[in-house]
Structures are given as C-alpha cells and as structure tokens.
Amino acid sequence: MNDDFLSRLDGIRTWQKGGERAPHKPLLLLFALGRVQQGRRRLAHYGDEVARQLTDLLRRFGRPRSVHHPEAPFARLRGDRLWDVISDTDLDRIKGKGGVTHRQLIDHAAAGGFPASDQRLLLGDHALLEEAAQRLLDAHFPPSMHDDIRDAVGLIRAAAHWADKRCRMADAAVPPQPGAASSTTSSTRDPGFRHAVLRAYERRCAVCGFDVRLDDDLVGLDAAHIRWHAAGGPDEVPNGLALCILHHRTFDRGAIGLERAATGFRVVVSDEVNGQSPAFRQLVDCHGRPVRNPQRRRHRPHAEFVDWHRREVFRGSPRETEGPR
Numbered sequence: 001m002n003d004d005f006l007s008r009l010d011g012i013r014t015w016q017k018g019g020e021r022a023p024h025k026p027l028l029l030l031f032a033l034g035r036v037q038q039g040r041r042r043l044a045h046y047g048d049e050v051a052r053q054l055t056d057l058l059r060r061f062g063r064p065r066s067v068h069h070p071e072a073p074f075a076r077l078r079g080d081r082l083w084d085v086i087s088d089t090d091l092d093r094i095k096g097k098g099g100v101t102h103r104q105l106i107d108h109a110a111a112g113g114f115p116a117s118d119q120r121l122l123l124g125d126h127a128l129l130e131e132a133a134q135r136l137l138d139a140h141f142p143p144s145m146h147d148d149i150r151d152a153v154g155l156i157r158a159a160a161h162w163a164d165k166r167c168r169m170a171d172a173a174v175p176p177q178p179g180a181a182s183s184t185t186s187s188t189r190d191p192g193f194r195h196a197v198l199r200a201y202e203r204r205c206a207v208c209g210f211d212v213r214l215d216d217d218l219v220g221l222d223a224a225h226i227r228w229h230a231a232g233g234p235d236e237v238p239n240g241l242a243l244c245i246l247h248h249r250t251f252d253r254g255a256i257g258l259e260r261a262a263t264g265f266r267v268v269v270s271d272e273v274n275g276q277s278p279a280f281r282q283l284v285d286c287h288g289r290p291v292r293n294p295q296r297r298r299h300r301p302h303a304e305f306v307d308w309h310r311r312e313v314f315r316g317s318p319r320e321t322e323g324p325r
C-alpha cells in the first residue's frame with residue numbers, strides 16, 4: 001500500500017519541454033502534505049484556500065514567469081490517481097480544449113485533496129508522509145531550496161517532529177512514552193524557528209551583516225542552530241543565529257565559533273582555518289568582531305548553547321592574531 005502510494009508519487013506526469021522545470025504538481029502535493037501534517041480537513045477549497053497560496057508557491061519556487069496557473073495541477077493531478085476533486089458540476093464535461101479553467105474551478109466551488117484512502121494512510125504513517133515530502137523535494141528542487149519550501153507549505157521535517165513528540169504514531173511501531181506528550185513544549189517542534197530567528201536578527205547575518213534579497217525573498221540567509229538540532233538543541237531563538245550561507249557552513253563545521261565578550265559575544269576563527277584567497281582573508285578578518293545582538297535582549301544566545309558549540313564543534317583554538325598581513 002505504501003509502495004503503491006510512493007510509486008504513484010514518483011510517477012507523476014509532468015509537462016516538460018526542452019528541459020524546463022515542471023514544479024506545478026510537486027508544489028501542489030507538498031502543499032497537500034503540509035495540510036495533512038497540520039491536521040487540516042482533506043478537501044481544500046480551490047477559490048478560498050488553494051489558488052492564492054499555490055500561486056505564491058509557483059511565484060517563489062516555480063519558473064520565472066509573469067502569470068501562473070494554479071488551476072493546471074489542481075485539475076490535472078486527478079489523472080495521476082493522487083487527487084480527488086469535487087464540484088457542483090462535472091468539470092470534464094464543461095472543460096475546454098486547454099482543460100479546466102481557473103474561473104470554472106471557482107464558479108463551481110471546486111475542492112480537492114488526496115483520495116480518502118491515501119489520506120488515511122498518511123495520517124497513520126508519519127514516516128510515509130516524510131518520505132513522500134522528501135522524495136518530492138529531492139526529485140524537483142535543489143537542496144538549498146528545501147527548507148524554504150517546507151517553511152512555505154508548513155511541512156515540519158517529520159523525523160525530528162515526531163521524535164520530539166515522542167510519537168503518538170498510530171501504527172504503534174514506537175510505543176508512546178508515558179507522560180511524554182504533555183511534557184513536550186511547543187517550542188521543540190516549532191515550525192516557525194527560521195522565521196523567528198531571522199526576525200530577531202532583523203534579517204541580517206549576525207557575523208557580517210549580509211542581507212541580499214531577490215525581490216522580497218532573502219537569498220542565502222539561514223537560521224542556524226547553535227546547538228545542533230541533531231544533538232538535542234531546541235528550536236528556540238536563543239539557540240539560533242541568523243547567518244549567511246558562508247558563515248552558517250563555517251559555523252557548523254567549527255571553523256568559526258563564539259566567545260563571551262563584555263556585551264554579548266564575539267566571533268572567533270579557528271587557527272586551523274587556512275587559505276590564500278580574498279575570501280579567506282575576509283573570514284579571518286571576522287576574528288574578534290562582535291556578533292550582532294538580536295533586537296531583543298531575551299533573544300540573545302544562551303551561554304549553554306554557545307559553550308556546547310565551543311566544546312563539541314569548534315575546531316582547534318581561536319587564532320591569536322587577525323590573520324596574515
């Protein structure tokens with residue numbers, strides 16, 4: 001049953017011409033998976049719920065074009081046996097040559113979602129839901145876009161999500177632990193971590209101030225965990241830093257770290273970092289520089305997380321000088 005669902009997912013027919021991307025159906029499916037995970041009802045109303053949000057997803061993650069067509073995947077996904085549509089008329093009878101139109105979906109109160117049997121399957125098997133989401137992301141988008149897309153459709157990475165919840169999985173593959181559900185805090189599974197961290201740091205890298213946008217979308221700015229999520233670090237702003245990709249990567253690899261200073265923290269660069277390029281010089285120049293404080297005092301990094309990073313991640317020792325001159 002699970003394999004059947006995944007193979008239908010892998011087999012979605014996407015309209016492609018000359019190597020063009022075809023993100024319509026994958027984005028609609030990811031949107032629908034997000035709804036399942038959020039416990040929303042199965043059928044989403046096209047006019048009120050889908051059209052605007054899917055258009056926004058297509059604008060942000062689809063191909064660059066001036067007009068988007070959310071009606072296309074909404075109507076056509078039915079042919080892939082992954083999508084039910086109900087309406088007050090037979091859409092196939094009234095559709096024209098180009099298929100069902102946006103107007104027709106609105107006028108006939110169309111609503112769509114996974115077939116009921118697939119919906120039940122996904123609700124009872126969160127690992128399957130995660131597998132489905134990751135397959136769609138891997139198959140259709142570069143890794144650097146995955147988190148942004150997950151954020152946009154409200155899809156929490158299920159492994160972390162359900163582990164944090166200590167599992168209320170219906171299939172009882174992992175038995176629930178007594179008292180666990182009530183002891184978890186909402187922050188440990190907060191899908192808004194990225195948003196909260198970036199807002200706290202006013203959407204600038206805390207190390208270098210990087211803040212490049214493409215139209216309204218930030219490009220290359222991450223919400224980094226100081227204590228890794230994989231190591232039990234919470235999704236809370238005091239465990240986060242807004243970092244550009246360069247500083248996120250170098251921070252996670254331990255090439256740079258934090259050190260307590262009189263007011264907040266300063267950046268330390270490892271003495272194991274080396275190179276000769278201007279980029280290397282730029283990185284080394286950060287050594288000793290104060291880390292930008294978040295807007296609110298309560299959002300400042302907690303020393304326990306910084307200490308963990310320093311102990312478990314930071315490589316070598318802090319440099320003694322600001323680098324080669």
Ligand SMILES: [Zn+2]
Binds near residue numbers: 208209210243246247
């Ligand atoms: Zn930076």
